[in-house]
Structures are given as structure tokens and as C-alpha cells.
Amino acid sequence: MFIKTVKGSNFRNLSAFDLEFAPGKNLFLGINGSGKTNLLEAIHYLCIGRSMRSVAEDEQMIGFTREWFRLEGQAQTTEGDINVEAAYNKEEKRLKINGELQQKLSELIGRMPVISLSQEDDDLCKAGPGVRRRFMDLAISQFSKTYLADLQDYNRILKQRNHLLYAIKEGRSNAGSLEAWNQQLVECGMKLVRKRMEVIDDLKEMAGSRYVGVSGGRERLGLRYHLSYKYEPGQPIEEAFAKALATGFEFERRRGITMFGPHRDDMEISLAGMRIRQFGSQGQQRTAAIALKLAVAEIMAAQLKEKPVILLDEIFAELDSQRAGLLIRQLDPECQVFIASAHENDITRQDGFKKFRVEDGRIVQE
Amino acid sequence: MHYGSEILSRTIDELMKLPGIGRKTAQRLAFYLLKSSQEDAVALANAIVELKEKVRFCVQCFNASENDLCTICRDVKREPALICVVEETNDLLAIEKTSEFHGLYHVLQGHLSPLDGIGPDDLRIRELMQRLEKTEVREMIIATNPNAEGEATALYLMKLVKPLGIKVTRIARGLPVGSDLEFSDEVTLSRALTGRQEM
Ligand SMILES: [Zn+2]
Numbered sequence: 001m002f003i004k005t006v007k008g009s010n011f012r013n014l015s016a017f018d019l020e021f022a023p024g025k026n027l028f029l030g031i032n033g034s035g036k037t038n039l040l041e042a043i044h045y046l047c048i049g050r051s052m053r054s055v056a057e058d059e060q061m062i063g064f065t066r067e068w069f070r071l072e073g074q075a076q077t078t079e080g081d082i083n084v085e086a087a088y089n090k091e092e093k094r095l096k097i098n099g100e101l102q103q104k105l106s107e108l109i110g111r112m113p114v115i116s117l118s119q120e121d122d123d124l125c126k127a128g129p130g131v132r133r134r135f136m137d138l139a140i141s142q143f144s145k146t147y148l149a150d151l152q153d154y155n156r157i158l159k160q161r162n163h164l165l166y167a168i169k170e171g172r173s174n175a176g177s178l179e180a181w182n183q184q185l186v187e188c189g190m191k192l193v194r195k196r197m198e199v200i201d202d203l204k205e206m207a208g209s210r211y212v213g214v215s216g217g218r219e220r221l222g223l224r225y226h227l228s229y230k231y232e233p234g235q236p237i238e239e240a241f242a243k244a245l246a247t248g249f250e251f252e253r254r255r256g257i258t259m260f261g262p263h264r265d266d267m268e269i270s271l272a273g274m275r276i277r278q279f280g281s282q283g284q285q286r287t288a289a290i291a292l293k294l295a296v297a298e299i300m301a302a303q304l305k306e307k308p309v310i311l312l313d314e315i316f317a318e319l320d321s322q323r324a325g326l327l328i329r330q331l332d333p334e335c336q337v338f339i340a341s342a343h344e345n346d347i348t349r350q351d352g353f354k355k356f357r358v359e360d361g362r363i364v365q366e
Numbered sequence: 367m368h369y370g371s372e373i374l375s376r377t378i379d380e381l382m383k384l385p386g387i388g389r390k391t392a393q394r395l396a397f398y399l400l401k402s403s404q405e406d407a408v409a410l411a412n413a414i415v416e417l418k419e420k421v422r423f424c425v426q427c428f429n430a431s432e433n434d435l436c437t438i439c440r441d442v443k444r445e446p447a448l449i450c451v452v453e454e455t456n457d458l459l460a461i462e463k464t465s466e467f468h469g470l471y472h473v474l475q476g477h478l479s480p481l482d483g484i485g486p487d488d489l490r491i492r493e494l495m496q497r498l499e500k501t502e503v504r505e506m507i508i509a510t511n512p513n514a515e516g517e518a519t520a521l522y523l524m525k526l527v528k529p530l531g532i533k534v535t536r537i538a539r540g541l542p543v544g545s546d547l548e549f550s551d552e553v554t555l556s557r558a559l560t561g562r563q564e565m
Binding site for chain 2: 153156157159160161163164167172173174176177179180181183184
């Protein structure tokens with residue numbers, strides 16, 4: 001799919017804009033703080049109803065001294081043209097698809113697949129497991145509605161179970177009904193675990209070859225799903241999960257929260273057999289993160305029969321021009337690409353880029 | 367808040383105590399009542415008073431009733447050995463509309479929800495267990511909602527009832543995801559009822 005136009009009002013520091021994009025490569029040029037990343041964010045928001053920044057509340061996206069923001073975009077997909085309107089006014093978020101008001105924001109997910117690469121991705125290899133779980137959940141949700149529904153169910157069960165554990169800890173409740181929640185946590189949690197493992201299997205192959213493609217090196221990128229409880233090889237996972245809940249009850253009761261399950265699991269990333277989190281260099285970590293994101297884009301395209309839009313935010317800044325060139329060559333030429341950058345470089349100087357200059361929130365097509 | 371009338375603001379305050387009614391809706395309702403005819407307003411007020419005076423819960427199944435036993439429990443044509451457990455009276459009404467079920471009910475008056483501080487003791491579970499001990503029951507169908515809370519309630523009941531040697535079935539999951547029984551259309555609901563599975 002590709003995004004044809006995007007209109008916006010009161011979105012962050014951006015002046016009202018109405019832009020027409022190229023189906024291929026688009027470049028947003030501007031210094032830091034000019035608003036070029038905000039423009040990427042507007043596109044991301046229209047695609048899945050939220051920012052690509054991990055810490056961004058809707059309220060922060062409203063322009064200074066304004067009361068609301070509004071975005072509208074048109075895209076061409078394999079299922080025909082789609083028009084998306086998103087608005088937020090500090091009280092409610094409204095989403096319209098082809099003029100029809102949607103009750104659930106999740107209706108948008110999967111129709112306009114998007115993948116974003118930014119310096120924030122460095123966290124994927126460096127930070128705690130939460131970042132990697134979010135990566136898996138966001139990626140899989142975009143091509144599997146079942147996964148998204150299971151994830152929502154799981155979070156609900158988890159919230160209820162945590163409240164019960166806390167009530168037990170405080171002596172306000174007994175443990176009589178805990179088993180009913182355990183059973184559901186295991187049943188629903190296993191759906192998430194199975195899907196994540198399945199996706200990681202695919203991802204391993206693709207990310208591995210992407211890593212070689214971008215780094216030009218030969219190190220082998222490895223991925224492994226890591227459970228948050230003890231597991232003997234060959235043992236059914238649901239059995240290990242249920243056992244962890246049963247034997248870990250005292251531990252959970254003391255803390256008053258659920259300590260085992262997919263909300264505590266991790267995805268281990270390794271390079272040549274070594275954990276990248278501890279042993280990888282800055283460059284290796286960044287390249288691995290890029291390889292993972294590109295692999296997700298590939299899986300999405302295959303699962304949805306729809307090419308995702310790719311957003312690259314300042315990704316060249318810390319890559320040498322050779323790696324940057326390799327990265328661009330790794331992108332699916334059929335994917336629409338939006339690049340935000342402070343400078344032109346050897347790659348962007350080539351033909352085929354539609355260029356926009358962003359200055360102090362004003363966007364001008366070159 | 368000042369509405370120019372003490373009685374008006376009291377009416378709004380009372381309406382706001384109802385579930386799902388915020389200040390704005392309460393105001394709209396109050397002004398609507400103020401403009402409505404004398405008969406309509408009195409009819410509503412009387413209905414509420416009579417509801418509280420004459421309607422209570424059936425001592426056996428906790429359905430709404432004007433007598434000790436509700437009309438369903440008193441109906442001799444219904445099969446007392448078959449009990450369908452529902453969360454609320456609304457769910458009972460939805461199942462009754464299908465005309466597929468000829469047994470009796472047990473209304474739990476809620477579901478397990480630690481978030482709202484609701485545990486087994488806050489539901490009519492003790493009464494259900496006493497009922498199962500007193501009467502000969504062949505099958506108990508659990509028709510709680512197909513969401514996390516309904517499912518937890520079902521699993522809890524199953525664990526409790528299974529050891530009594532009673533056949534326990536759960537209404538089949540033919541319902542659209544995330545929907546509540548009350549809102550599902552009759553066709554899906556009756557299909558779900560006939561296709562129930564043993565737990
Ligand atoms: Zn009754």
C-alpha cells in the first residue's frame with residue numbers, strides 16, 4: 001500500500017499541512033527540532049492510531065496552546081482506497097475509516113501496516129525485556145487480529161488476577177477463586193506464547209539474512225524465546241506455566257502481582273552465540289535492531305498481502321555511508337519509504353526522492 | 367451545583383446514583399421529566415415505588431418475582447432436574463426468548479471480578495450449592511458471559527459442582543467475541559445453547 005495524501009491541523013509543532021507523497025521514496029529534511037520527526041509520527045498515527053514513540057500520550061501531540069489535533073490521510077491498498085481521519089480533543093479520540101466512525105481503535109490495525117526505524121530501536125538490544133515484548137506484540141498484532149484479541153483478553157485476565165493477589169496479600173480475600181484465574185491465564189497466555197514462538201522462528205531466518213545484508217559481515221544473528229519460569233526441554237509449556245503458578249503462589253502472594261507468564265517473558269537476541277545485550281557493540285546492536293525491523297516488515301508483507309510503509313527517523317546519522325547504502329538496498333523496493341534526516345547524503349542525493357523541507361514546523365515541498 | 371431549585375438538584379443527584387448515568391445525562395433526564403406530562407411522571411414514580419414494594423427475588427433461583435417463587439420456578443411443565451446458571455436476570459430473559467430451554471434457572475446476580483471486589487461470597491453461589499444438595503439435578507448448564515469474568519465464574523463453579531457427580535456443561539462459545547449474552551441475537555444464542563459442551 002502507499003499513502004497518497006496527509007492533512008493535519010494542530011499536530012505538535014507543525015503548521016497546518018496538506019501534502020501529497022510519492023508512492024516510492026519521500027524525504028523530510030530539517031534540523032533537529034524542526035518537526036520532521038513529528039511528520040513521521042503523524043503518518044504512523046494515521047496507520048495504527050498511535051505514535052511510534054514509546055512514551056507519547058495523545059495529549060502531548062496537541063500543538064502548544066491548542067485544544068485538539070486532527071489528521072486525515074488517504075492511502076491506496078490492495079483492497080482499494082482507504083480514507084482515515086483521526087482526531088483527539090483531550091477528552092476523546094475519534095477514528096473514522098471511509099467516513100464511518102469506528103467504535104474500536106483496533107479496527108484500523110492491519111489495514112495500513114507500518115514499520116518504523118529510529119534511534120529508539122537501539123533499546124531493542126540494550127534495554128530490559130519490556131521493550132522486546134512491546135516489539136513482538138506490536139508487530140504480531142498488525143498482521144494477526146486473533147493475536148490482538150488474545151492479547152486484550154490476556155491483559156484483562158492479568159489485571160483481574162493481580163487485583164485478586166493483592167486482595168489476598170492484604171487479607172481482604174482468600175485464595176479460593178485463584179485457580180479459576182490461573183486456568184484462564186495459562187490457556188490464554190499459551191495462545192500468545194505459541195504465536196510469538198512461531199513468529200520468532202520465521203523472524204530468525206529473515207533477520208539473520210538481513211543482518212548479513214546490512215552489516216556486510218558474517219556473524220550469525222540468533223533469536224530465542226525466553227520463558228519467565230523454569231522449563232524442562234520436552235515438557236509441555238502449559239504444564240510448566242501452570243506449575244510455576246502453583247508452586248510460586250507464596251512468592252506471588254507476598255508481592256501481590258503475577259510474576260510468571262507472557263507479560264514477563266523475553267526474546268533473547270544473540271550474535272555468534274553471545275548475548276547481544278551484554279556483549280554486542282553499539283554498531284552491532286543497532287544493525288541487529290534494523291535487521292529485526294526489516295524482517296518484521298517482510299513477515300507483515302507476506303501475511304497481509306500488503307506492503308507496509310517504512311518510516312526511517314535519523315537512521316543514517318550514526319551509520320557510516322557504506323552501511324547506510326547497504327540499508328537502503330535492503331529495503332523492499334515496492335515499499336513506500338519516508339525518511340527524516342538532517343542532511344542530504346550520497347543516497348538521498350540520488351534521483352527518485354520526493355523532498356520536503358521542514359523548518360520551524362512549516363513544511364514546504366522542494 | 368445550583369439549578370435554581372433545590373428539588374431539581376436533588377432529582378439530578380438521585381438519578382446520578384443509577385449505573386451508567388453521569389451528570390450530563392442526569393440533567394437531561396431531569397429536564398425531560400420536568401417537561402413531561404403529570405401522568406407520565408406519576409406513572410414512573412409509582413412504578414418505582416411498586417417495584418420496591420412488591421418485586422423481590424425468587425427464593426429458589428433469584429430471578430425477579432412478585433411471589434416467593436418466580437413464574438418459571440412455579441411452572442410445573444418445566445424440568446427441575448435441568449438448571450441453567452446465568453449472571454443476571456437480563457441473561458435469563460435472553461435465553462427465555464429462544465424457547466429452547468425448558469429447565470429452571472439460577473441467577474448468580476453478578477460474576478467474579480476482583481477489580482470490583484466481587485468474590486464468590488458476593489454471588490448466589492452458596493444458595494446454588496444448597497439447592498443442588500436438596501434437589502435431584504441431572505445437568506447444570508453454565509451460561510455465564512464469554513468474557514474473562516464470565517469464564518472465571520464458570521471455571522470456579524465447575525470445580526465446585528463436579529465432585530457432586532452432576533453433569534456440568536458450558537454454553538458453547540458460538541457467540542461473537544467480546545459480546546455479552548444480553549446483546550447477542552436469538553439465532554446465535556439458540557445455536558450456542560443446543561451446541562453446548564460438557565466441561
Ligand atoms: Zn425462580
